[in-house]
Amino acid sequence: MVQKAKGNNAVNESEARxxxxxxxxxxxxxxxxxxxxxxxxxxxxxxxxxxxxxxxxVYFPTTSHISLLYTMIDGxxxxxxxxxxxxxxxxxxxxxxxxxxxxxxxxxxxxxxxMKAKAMLDEFKRGGEFQHxxxxxxxxxxxxxxxxxxxxxxxxxxxxxxxxxxMTHDLTQSDELQxxxxxxSHMLGVRREGVTMAAQRLQEMGMISYVRGHIQILDRQQLxxxxxxxxxxxxxxxxxxxx
Amino acid sequence: MVQKAKGNNAVNESEARxxxxxxxxxxxxxxxxxxxxxxxxxxxxxxxxxxxxxxxxVYFPTTSHISLLYTMIDGxxxxxxxxxxxxxxxxxxxxxxxxxxxxxxxxxxxxxxxMKAKAMLDEFKRGGEFQHxxxxxxxxxxxxxxxxxxxxxxxxxxxxxxxxxxMTHDLTQSDELQxxxxxxSHMLGVRREGVTMAAQRLQEMGMISYVRGHIQILDRQQLxxxxxxxxxxxxxxxxxxxx
DNA sequence: AAACCTATGTACGGCAACGCACACAGAGAT
DNA sequence: ATCTCTGTGTGCGTTGCCGTACATAGGTTT
Numbered sequence: 001m002v003q004k005a006k007g008n009n010a011v012n013e014s015e016a017r018x019x020x021x022x023x024x025x026x027x028x029x030x031x032x033x034x035x036x037x038x039x040x041x042x043x044x045x046x047x048x049x050x051x052x053x054x055x056x057x058v059y060f061p062t063t064s065h066i067s068l069l070y071t072m073i074d075g076x077x078x079x080x081x082x083x084x085x086x087x088x089x090x091x092x093x094x095x096x097x098x099x100x101x102x103x104x105x106x107x108x109x110x111x112x113x114x115m116k117a118k119a120m121l122d123e124f125k126r127g128g129e130f131q132h133x134x135x136x137x138x139x140x141x142x143x144x145x146x147x148x149x150x151x152x153x154x155x156x157x158x159x160x161x162x163x164x165x166x167m168t169h170d171l172t173q174s175d176e177l178q179x180x181x182x183x184x185s186h187m188l189g190v191r192r193e194g195v196t197m198a199a200q201r202l203q204e205m206g207m208i209s210y211v212r213g214h215i216q217i218l219d220r221q222q223l224x225x226x227x228x229x230x231x232x233x234x235x236x237x238x239x240x241x242x243x
Numbered sequence: 244m245v246q247k248a249k250g251n252n253a254v255n256e257s258e259a260r261x262x263x264x265x266x267x268x269x270x271x272x273x274x275x276x277x278x279x280x281x282x283x284x285x286x287x288x289x290x291x292x293x294x295x296x297x298x299x300x301v302y303f304p305t306t307s308h309i310s311l312l313y314t315m316i317d318g319x320x321x322x323x324x325x326x327x328x329x330x331x332x333x334x335x336x337x338x339x340x341x342x343x344x345x346x347x348x349x350x351x352x353x354x355x356x357x358m359k360a361k362a363m364l365d366e367f368k369r370g371g372e373f374q375h376x377x378x379x380x381x382x383x384x385x386x387x388x389x390x391x392x393x394x395x396x397x398x399x400x401x402x403x404x405x406x407x408x409x410m411t412h413d414l415t416q417s418d419e420l421q422x423x424x425x426x427x428s429h430m431l432g433v434r435r436e437g438v439t440m441a442a443q444r445l446q447e448m449g450m451i452s453y454v455r456g457h458i459q460i461l462d463r464q465q466l467x468x469x470x471x472x473x474x475x476x477x478x479x480x481x482x483x484x485x486x
Numbered sequence: 487a488a489a490c491c492t493a494t495g496t497a498c499g500g501c502a503a504c505g506c507a508c509a510c511a512g513a514g515a516t
Numbered sequence: 517a518t519c520t521c522t523g524t525g526t527g528c529g530t531t532g533c534c535g536t537a538c539a540t541a542g543g544t545t546t
Contacts, residue, residue, distance in 0.1 A: 072393070072472065078393045078397060080389040080393060092382060095381060095385075096375055096378050096382065097483075097484050100382075100385075101386060101476055101479075101480055102389060125370065127368065127370050135337070135339050136338065136339045136340060138338060138381070138385075139334075139338040139340040139343075140340075141385075142338075142343075142388065143343065143344060146323040146324075146388050147313070149321065149323045149388055149392035150313045150315070150321045150323060150395075150432070152395040153321045153395040153431075153432040154319055154321060156503095157502080157503075180522085180523060180524090181523075181524070182522090182523075182524095188396075189396040190504090191505080192523090192524085193504090193505090193526085194502090194504080196523095196526095197503095197525095200524095210524095211523090211524090212512060212513075212522080212524075213522090213523070229315065236344075237344055240340075241339075241340050399533095400532080400533075423493060425493075433533075434535080435494085436494095436495085436533090437532090437534080439493095439495070439496095440533095442494095453494090455493050455541090455542055455543075456492090
């Protein structure tokens with residue numbers, strides 16, 4: 001579940017730079033952080049942070065991606081944000097809150113680099129490029145969450161499924177996503193049957209094809225044409241902030 | 244619409260400290276900012292920031308409160324957050340984004356203190372208590388937006404109306420809110436008729452009473468019993484972060 | 487007091503999504 | 517080869533909210 005790096009303390013640079021935030025750091029900042037980075041292998045469904053729980057690390061995903069979820073008292077859930085190689089999990093640590101009232105769960109198996117909170121904070125407090133980058137990313141995440149709020153209110157399950165597939169595809173190297181309708185339903189905050197019906201329609205239109213937990217993205221262009229504006233808004237804002 | 248302070252440059256301290264963030268500042272930080280503060284009187288419906296527009300100031304509301312809204316291409320709107328005396332409008336300026344893709348609109352007429360972006364940034368970059376406070380507030384706002392995302396997905400118009408009334412009441416000194424069903428419908432992202440129906444039910448249950456743009460909060464306890472958990476989650480998290 | 491505007495009330499058909507129940511099928515286990 | 521589990525398909529009736537249309541009632545203007 002949690003696998004440490006092989007022998008030496010310093011981590012492979014080009015691997016760690018697979019995370020876009022780490023990749024954007026100037027050499028000196030990266031070198032300071034490097035010794036504190038530790039690769040981790042995440043498996044699907046693993047809980048990275050529990051709601052309100054103590055956070056010991058921040059995580060910079062490279063090939064993995066992580067959902068930010070809220071769970072209601074009655075057990076129903078909905079996703080508010082999605083973090084992959086373009087971001088970092090654990091912003092509450094530098095924002096000063098230490099915890100958040102939501103859960104972070106692995107949505108795509110893969111690798112992330114983690115760092116102890118203190119090491120991260122030391123660099124953050126220098127006030128240089130690292131701080132800048134973390135804050136700009138946080139703003140991009142705010143846009144994502146905001147757009148999710150509005151999208152949840154105004155758009156159909158089918159449109160939201162398109163958006164979710166596109167976002168997930170952006171974080172995945174292959175065209176095949178490993179996830180069941182059931183899993184997606186918890187992310188979108190709808191019934192499993194609702195996902196099945198929407199997925200059927202997308203399949204009929206030739207955008208995707210699926211069997212038992214494997215979804216193939218067949219026609220990204222068509223998905224883009226079918227999705228609500230929310231997808232592009234978040235994408236554009238991310239590009240504007242972090243280029 | 245925009246009224247400047249009377250004679251002297253420095254603003255009345257106890258008035259400006261009506262904003263809870265300014266109130267929490269240590270004396271030295273407050274004194275540095277003080278000369279840059281300027282009182283403004285906002286009227287209902289006024290647009291503070293346009294989506295994607297240039298931001299020249301940050302605003303610290305005291306008696307006013309401001310909605311953060313997103314407007315879709317087709318003109319439909321929904322609120323993602325609400326800022327009053329406990330917060331600040333314009334976080335994008337210190338987060339490094341300079342603008343945001345959403346609009347800020349006055350939802351309750353009243354006063355705010357504004358400050359030029361540069362003056363604010365100079366203090367922010369000192370890395371002291373002001374920076375700390377702004378970041379912690381931003382985290383509280385993230386919680387509010389996140390909870391709105393989830394609430395929009397999982398709760399009924401009636402529950403969301405309760406939440407909205409309670410939040411607005413918290414930012415208002417009186418028990419009377421000045422707003423029409425139409426206005427509220429744009430905030431909740433539903434039809435005007437939907438608000439009318441929900442408001443009727445709350446009135447029948449004795450929680451509120453209303454006539455033509457005036458809503459009286461009659462029984463806060465009952466509203467609290469009727470609202471979804473989202474209200475308390477946001478409230479608690481805010482207290483934890485900024486207590 | 488009449489005219490007018492704005493805010494709220496009411497009604498009707500329609501649809502998307504819900505909750506529940508159960509059938510069927512792919513994939514691994516015995 | 518059969519069993520079992522998990523994932524997907526389908527069919528109800530129900531409900532919450534939508535879109536539209538129009539009626540009534542406070543307030544304001546003339």
